[in-house]
Amino acid sequence: MLLRRTLFALPLLLAAAGAQAAATVGQPAPEITLKDTTGKTVRLSDFKGKHVVLEWTNPGCPFVRKHYDSGNMPATQKDAAGKDVVWLAVNSTEKASGDYLEPAKLTSWLKQRQSVPTAILMDEEGTAGRAYGARTTPHMYIVNPQGQLIYAGGIDSIASAKVDDIPRATNYVKTGLAEALAGKPLTASTTRPYGCSIKYKDPA
């Protein structure tokens, strides 16, 4: 009578895979805990219940300047803000890089271009960038209110440094947000990000 239970005590020994897989569209978006440019700690989970756009940026990169000096990125941010979407700009440039900007300088650079994201996050250690597999600046992600990653890729469809290409290109973030807020699946959920490589700190 006892053995039948022993038989069933097949070990539910679980090698629960502890390691988090790299950020993938359709899976929960990795948590971010970073200080913003005012020194306050901001978490991605603070914004649960809203759509969140993550933008990896670096003013030293000509591709970022293409989208900011032309007004394209600030316009996309305004479009998102109007739809009650949170916008987090993340800078994963390491302190030792020539492109590094102190928080105050980064804030003023963005402000000069009429860019006002919900928060500007400083990721000098590169932890958030690596968690998301961010490679280029700009590199864009969209997270849905349930915390799932629904978009990863470029800002638009024409990979070039020319401002003239912006009107001809499809703005993936704008169309992605429109589809997501209408409850439709995204037509382009993973696209090619283009730009300069992120100046990560060498992992210790």
Added chain:
Amino acid sequence: MHYRPTSLLAKAIFLIAVMLAGAGSWAQLQAKGGAATSAVVTTPHVRAELIAHAPQGVEPGQPLWLGLQITHQPEWHTYWKNPGDSGLPIEMAWTLPAGLDAGEIAWPLPKKIPIGTLANYGYEGTVLLPVPVTVASTFAPKALSNDATVRLHATWLVCRKECIPEEGDFTLTIPARSTTAMHGAAFDAALAAQPRPVMGSVQGVRPDSNARIEGNTLQLSVQGLPVELRGKTLELFPETPEVIENAAAWTQAWKGAVWTAEVPLSAQRSNSPDPMPVVLAADGQGYRAELKVLGAWPTVAAAATVSPALEAALKANAAGVPASTSSAPPLTLLAALLGALLGGLILNLMPCVFPVLAIKVVGFAQHAQDRRAHRLSGIAYTSGVVLSFVALGALMLGLRAAGEAIGWGFQLQSPAVVAGLAALFTLIALNLAGVFEFGHFLPSSVASLQARHPVADSFLTGVLAVAVASPCTAPFMGASLGLTATLPGPQALAVFAALGLGLALPYLAAAFVPAVARALPRPGAWMDTLRKFMAFPMLATVVWLVWVLGQQSGIDGAGALLILLVALGMVAWALSLAGSARRFMAPVSILALALMAWIFAPHVTNVAAAPSAQASTGNATQQWQAWTPGAAEQLVASGRPVFVDFTAAWCVTCQYNKKTTLADAGVQADFTAKNVALLRADWTRRDPAITAALAQLGRSGVPVYVLHAPGKAPVVFSEILGEAELRAAVAAL
């Protein structure tokens, strides 16, 4: 001396003429064209020159090569056709005379340029990018100068750590009737640096060279590489960007003449090439192969978003809409814990738990007098249940973290698991019925050893109870389980533990409160009768499992399982015999079982083809369509209300609702009257799209019932679907 001025003047004129002629041809040889542009563009980071190779001049049918020679400043680089993790390849826009047609750049073998944890493919130092130009018969050189002028506008990205996009305009005039071969050596070297196609192939395609997709890796297998390469470590350059992880570690191995490798796919892959062209290189020479892609590129889980209206409906449902009969508490952690506790209690009543409850009662009867043993048993059972729930929860969280689309009840989605459980319960039923006793199996020392540990026995009973209960989700469990998908680890495990506590509570209470224990009957002959009686609920559970398997593997699978169970039963009986009968029957029955298993086991695990929509029997007017992602939204957009039923064959609550509320004539009449489209999402086979949709709704188990209506907020119903509730909602449409 008598000067002859004429000869001197003649000499002077001759000299000047020669110089002028020399200057003229020198100017031609300089190939400097129009006033504004030249063939060379120099920037702070590169020197780029447009050069040509026309050994037979520019004539129809004769080879003509143009090329951009780029000399980089130290530490600066430009990019290959696949730039890697960042960067852009060089782009060329040609303006050619009529009849000249430029082909694609013949990219020489690049270099892998790592930057920290990222990697690019590109060129440093000096590189020549040749472009083949075909000269058609329509080409005619310029009348007076007998040459052709080609113009190039090129854009490139040159990077060190920072990146600078640059561009240049180049103009080159090539004589049509004479040789242009100054850069012959450079072109020869550049063309030699081209990757060669792998041997024995037609344009690099060898049927045996392939790339097989396995999970998140690509298994490459390349044949036709030169003999001298065998055993060497090769470099890999994929021609298509956004497919593999460029900077990740990968492994390679030579298997005789075949080179194999395992390469990780990019987590955010956005290209799905077929065939997949790659370049392999060793000692500065490249070999190009087009790999046939085997398997399917992993599809991105359709992350269909929940519209704000549905989101609000889910919140309202969770908060307890007054019209709803179930009052599920708001989703705070404490409420979730309470809900889980209650859910566990109710689980005791579910049909899939009841047979194990039966076993528990039998165990109780045995220890009725021993209070301390009671309490120990109670605690051991509770710990068994709680720890099993926590372990299952941890497994689910771990698998979820590893990227599997798993929901609660996943154990019963695999035919092998269902068959295994059926076999186990058959054995238990036979044991309860007295066909065999476990004591006969084991040496008496082992059997009695176990009898000495009733604590361990109770613990394992708890584990068994959990294993059987998991697929049934009771009303209060729905919200709690959905919440665990989004909670951090420790809180999610606490909810699972509360669930286990609820399940074990009756037993625990009986163990500690003497009154309850005293109310239990004294041991006696009735115990044996009770024990034999308990075999029947156990067999009923086996019938249910066979029915579930039938849903998964068809009637053949169910039949195969039944014959295996019969053979298993015979083995159990044979092993219980004594003496010579046992010596004879035991091997025979084991052989029979082995034979049956060999013949029939594949039928059991053979999952039948994708199920068609489960049309409800006995009612021709009800048309349930199969749910697909986005179908509900499309139907609502076309003006029809939609009722979605998320169900599974092994979910008893679902089947109960299907046979009662959903089969009710009044409900069906209401659906028809309001032209409600009926969608059924069948989750029996672990469909990842449905798992994703359930996750979107904040649930990880079935059943889930949603009523969408155009212009109204969606309504989510409780798990025990109430007829009045449903009819009221449909009437409100």
